Amino acid sequence: MNFMYLYLPVALTSINLLIPVGLGLAVGLLSGLFGVGGGFLMTPLLIMFGIPSSVAAATDSNQIVAASTSGTYAHWKVGNVDFKMGLYLLIGGFIGGLAGVQVIKILKATGNVDFVIKMTYVIMLGIIGTYMFVESLQSMKKAKNQSQESGVKSQESGLTRFLKALPFQTRFEKSGVTHSLLVPLVFGVFVGVLAALMGVGGGFIMVPVMVYILRMPMHVVVGTSLFQILFNCIEVTFLQAYTNHNVDFILAILLLFGSTIGAQVGTKFGRKLKADQLKIILAGIVLVVTVKIIFELTLTPSLLLAQGGGH
Amino acid sequence: MNFKFQIFKFSITLPSILTALMLFSGNTFAGLTIKANHDNIKIDFFYHGSTVSVKGASDPGVDLIIKITSPDGHEVLKQKGKAAGFLWMNTGTLNFEHTPNLYSLHSTKKLEDILSREEAEKYIIGYSALNRHIEIKPVNNESEKATWFKEFIRFKESSKLYAASAGKIAVTLKDGRQEYYILTDWPYQAPPGDYFVTVHAVKDKKVIETAEANVHVEQVGSVKLLAQMAENSAATYGIISILIAVAAGFGVGLIFKKGGAH
Structure with missing residues (x-):
């Protein structure tokens, strides 16, 4: 008997307590800082530590419920959650998720599912990471030279003009922006499709959409993203537990023990950072993950067989 | 009749014993x-x-x-x-x-x-x-x-x-x-x-x-209970998992709020 290890009744494996608690802490920190669920980091790490892939993905969504509750609560307390915007994104995301599942079915039938998923991952992460990185670098430089260029007015892009011309314009008080109701709905659908395709919560796509397209302030983006992720993951956890029986409750508790604390620390720490600093760190993480996936795709894997499950 | 029954019983049990012995000797x-x-x-x-x-x-x-x-x-x-x-x-x-x-x-x-x-x-x-x-x-x-x-x-x-x-x-x-x-x-x-x-x-x-x-x-014990629940009462198991996660999230949030008030 070794008290450092705990047996997981659904994953049917034993794990050192420090691994899930440490992973939870690290991913919770990212969650509180940037408003991402961290599934794109956590699931591969759990698989690396011997958790079957289907259990890793399902249990991670259970854990994200706790981390995003903790994070949403912390952000709501300081007034950083735009519930109205979150709700529209959520509705869009829900519809997109359903559509994404259908797309996966079609791809599975053609036998190209894995190729499309991996390519979507690399391309989306690569574009988002590079764009955020370059943009936040430029805006940091701009902030330095602001005294000289204070009179320069930023030009409206074609996309912004198009969004303003759409019907059903409404004011989102918390974010301080005015958009057509269709905008968060349509982008919600878009992110939902991608999230279903990539098998992740979609926080790291949703955050840039809110920052660059919806033009919401970074701190409200983080809180609103967490709110949206919370409901997505509640739905996913239930479906996984009900249809696939692969949520490991004990593993989830170990993970959430770390992640709920991490999310609180992340939120506090995030308030001390400037929006551009937050953006550039997130961009860096997204780019590192992209590089990691490219390595995985091009280097010969150590084992050529893997457990089934997932998609 | 009793004698016939004895023979019948013997004819059934003898081959069984021999078979058992043969199987046993095989191992x-x-x-x-x-x-x-x-x-x-x-x-x-x-x-x-x-x-x-x-x-x-x-x-x-x-x-x-x-x-x-x-x-x-x-x-x-x-x-x-x-x-x-x-x-x-x-x-x-x-x-x-x-x-x-x-x-x-x-x-x-x-x-x-x-x-x-x-x-x-x-x-x-x-x-x-x-x-x-x-x-x-x-x-x-x-x-x-x-x-x-x-x-x-x-x-x-x-x-x-x-x-x-x-x-x-x-x-x-x-x-x-x-x-x-x-x-x-x-x-x-x-x-x-x-x-x-x-x-x-x-x-x-x-x-x-x-x-x-x-x-x-x-x-055995709670491991068995949880494994069986995940399999046989999937809906309840899912709901409990979600409720505990939400409660833990709020719980830690409240603790930090208290801690942050100092």
């Missing part, structure tokens, strides 16, 4: 014995694998092979290959039929030195015999099958479910008998179920005696 005649010290492994929250010692006695001068297996089953595994010529990803699934989930083999000497190929195949002893026993679908030819079988063994060995060793069984002579002993690691990756521990006595490249013991692995 342990001449006294090949086996005992696994740990025949009921209980999985609780602090379970991190176990050890099983296998010991017994045989006639002197024979070699011994100890095999620990689970019943045959089937496994579906993802197959990694190159897509577009240079990108490694899942390219399909392979079905492995008649595969034991656990296969641990120990012998006093190298298998090929003590056992003929025919005998190895008959008793499914060794990876080569297992290769011929297992069916892999879909594969185009024997060499493709051999490649994926090798990968299958690497996959199983990496999760400690397959193992093979030669020369690790300790053998001593005592009172004209050969006593053997081996201590094996029981991997925590082996799921609950029934496992067979078989010892074969080998002479002139042939199996001359066989004896068998069992190891039963089961979940």
Whole structure:
């Protein structure tokens, strides 16, 4: 008997307590800082530590419920959650998720599912990471030279003009922006499709959409993203537990023990950072993950067989 | 009538006794014995694998092979290959039929030195015999099958479910008998179920005696309760998992709020 290890009744494996608690802490920190669920980091790490892939993905969504509750609560307390915007994104995301599942079915039938998923991952992460990185670098430089260029007015892009011309314009008080109701709905659908395709919560796509397209302030983006992720993951956890029986409750508790604390620390720490600093760190993480996936795709894997499950 | 009944009873019981004796003699005649010290492994929250010692006695001068297996089953595994010529990803699934989930083999000497190929195949002893026993679908030819079988063994060995060793069984002579002993690691990756521990006595490249013991692995207490709940009351299990996660999130939020007020 070794008290450092705990047996997981659904994953049917034993794990050192420090691994899930440490992973939870690290991913919770990212969650509180940037408003991402961290599934794109956590699931591969759990698989690396011997958790079957289907259990890793399902249990991670259970854990994200706790981390995003903790994070949403912390952000709501300081007034950083735009519930109205979150709700529209959520509705869009829900519809997109359903559509994404259908797309996966079609791809599975053609036998190209894995190729499309991996390519979507690399391309989306690569574009988002590079764009955020370059943009936040430029805006940091701009902030330095602001005294000289204070009179320069930023030009409206074609996309912004198009969004303003759409019907059903409404004011989102918390974010301080005015958009057509269709905008968060349509982008919600878009992110939902991608999230279903990539098998992740979609926080790291949703955050840039809110920052660059919806033009919401970074701190409200983080809180609103967490709110949206919370409901997505509640739905996913239930479906996984009900249809696939692969949520490991004990593993989830170990993970959430770390992640709920991490999310609180992340939120506090995030308030001390400037929006551009937050953006550039997130961009860096997204780019590192992209590089990691490219390595995985091009280097010969150590084992050529893997457990089934997932998609 | 009573006499007839006696004859009837005798005619039924005699062949049964003879059959039982024959079966019994097939397994342990001449006294090949086996005992696994740990025949009921209980999985609780602090379970991190176990050890099983296998010991017994045989006639002197024979070699011994100890095999620990689970019943045959089937496994579906993802197959990694190159897509577009240079990108490694899942390219399909392979079905492995008649595969034991656990296969641990120990012998006093190298298998090929003590056992003929025919005998190895008959008793499914060794990876080569297992290769011929297992069916892999879909594969185009024997060499493709051999490649994926090798990968299958690497996959199983990496999760400690397959193992093979030669020369690790300790053998001593005592009172004209050969006593053997081996201590094996029981991997925590082996799921609950029934496992067979078989010892074969080998002479002139042939199996001359066989004896068998069992190891039963089961979940107990809360581990069993949770595993059963996840399977049989999935909706309740899902809802409880969500509620606890939400409560934990709020709980930690409240603690931090209090902590932050100082």
